[in-house]
Amino acid sequence: MIRELTRDDAAASARVQATVNPYQVVTPELVWHRASRGIERELRQTWVAELDGEIVGFAEAGFEWSVPTPGKGRFWMGVLPAWRNCGIGRELYATVEEYLRSRGAWRLRTWVDQDPSGARFLERRGFEPHGVDKVSELDLSVPLPEPSVPDGFRLAPLVKVRDRVDDLFAICAAGEIDMPGDEPETNFRLDDWEQDDFAPAALSEGGSFVALAAERPVALAFLAVDPARRLGYNRMTATLPEYRRRGLGLAVKLAGARWAAANGFERLLTENDATNVGMLAINERMGYRHVYDQVGWVLELGERG
Numbered sequence: 001m002i003r004e005l006t007r008d009d010a011a012a013s014a015r016v017q018a019t020v021n022p023y024q025v026v027t028p029e030l031v032w033h034r035a036s037r038g039i040e041r042e043l044r045q046t047w048v049a050e051l052d053g054e055i056v057g058f059a060e061a062g063f064e065w066s067v068p069t070p071g072k073g074r075f076w077m078g079v080l081p082a083w084r085n086c087g088i089g090r091e092l093y094a095t096v097e098e099y100l101r102s103r104g105a106w107r108l109r110t111w112v113d114q115d116p117s118g119a120r121f122l123e124r125r126g127f128e129p130h131g132v133d134k135v136s137e138l139d140l141s142v143p144l145p146e147p148s149v150p151d152g153f154r155l156a157p158l159v160k161v162r163d164r165v166d167d168l169f170a171i172c173a174a175g176e177i178d179m180p181g182d183e184p185e186t187n188f189r190l191d192d193w194e195q196d197d198f199a200p201a202a203l204s205e206g207g208s209f210v211a212l213a214a215e216r217p218v219a220l221a222f223l224a225v226d227p228a229r230r231l232g233y234n235r236m237t238a239t240l241p242e243y244r245r246r247g248l249g250l251a252v253k254l255a256g257a258r259w260a261a262a263n264g265f266e267r268l269l270t271e272n273d274a275t276n277v278g279m280l281a282i283n284e285r286m287g288y289r290h291v292y293d294q295v296g297w298v299l300e301l302g303e304r305g
Contacts, residue, residue: 002091002092005048007032014026016079020078021114023291023292025233027226033199033202038195041065049091056080057077057089060075060077066185071106072107072109075110111133127298131274132296133294134293134294135290135293137267138269139266139267139289140265140267142287147250150247153246153248157210162205165194168198169198172197174240203224204225207263209221209223209259210252211248219238221255223268249278256268
């Protein structure tokens with residue numbers, strides 16, 4: 001049975017996602033937050049596949065809300081390995097496609113992580129590969145150097161500067177606009193960002209760090225954590241354009257990694273567009289190890305509305 005996700009499904013849904021792709025941070029709190037956050041342009045919907053009282057599949061769908069072009073649908077879905085080849089994936093996909101088409105999608109986009117069967121599933125439905133992200137892992141048992149910043153700068157955990165919302169948003173907005181992608185994220189709005197990257201369910205306030213210049217936030221590295229799995233994930237690292245090339249991105253990201261190691265986390269994960277040479281260089285300096293390529297897949301449904 002395919003039905004909409006409820007709050008009581010969040011823990012089981014998180015287990016499905018972590019089983020399908022262990023290289024992601026996913027907690028019950030984050031699952032429910034994403035399903036219920038209500039970003040207007042996103043139109044997100046979330047479903048579970050239930051069989052004999054057990055959640056065996058999960059799907060979420062919505063629209064790219066931070067770009068100006070409407071109708072760019074995106075989704076992710078997964079089924080527990082023991083329940084594949086039973087038609088559950090087909091039912092989930094049919095539900096996703098019908099939902100997005102009915103709300104004006106002219107394009108569908110999704111991602112596949114180390115799953116040849118998932119790639120074959122998409123190929124049979126007309127999807128084509130489109131873009132690659134490098135997924136990398138940092139072993140926190142290896143000692144990391146102290147972060148350093150130029151004179152006049154200092155580092156602070158997010159918990160100390162969370163009230164500087166406008167300044168922090170400006171950093172993230174500058175980073176998103178410069179991020180490699182199909183279309184610049186110029187529709188990136190403060191109220192939506194507060195429900196997305198800046199939401200408490202998505203962030204560790206102690207493990208996310210900000211660089212300040214004369215007490216003005218100018219760079220940041222946001223960290224999400226999954227304490228039960230001793231896993232962290234780098235959500236966003238960005239610096240205001242006028243403060244780049246001073247080592248601030250490396251410093252804030254190092255500070256977060258050292259915090260994670262000191263607090264019992266074992267690994268950090270990150271994913272970056274294969275063309276984002278600046279961030280990939282920072283990862284290499286820190287000791288991140290490339291694990292696999294996450295492949296984007298796109299299906300053109302027809303002309304734009």
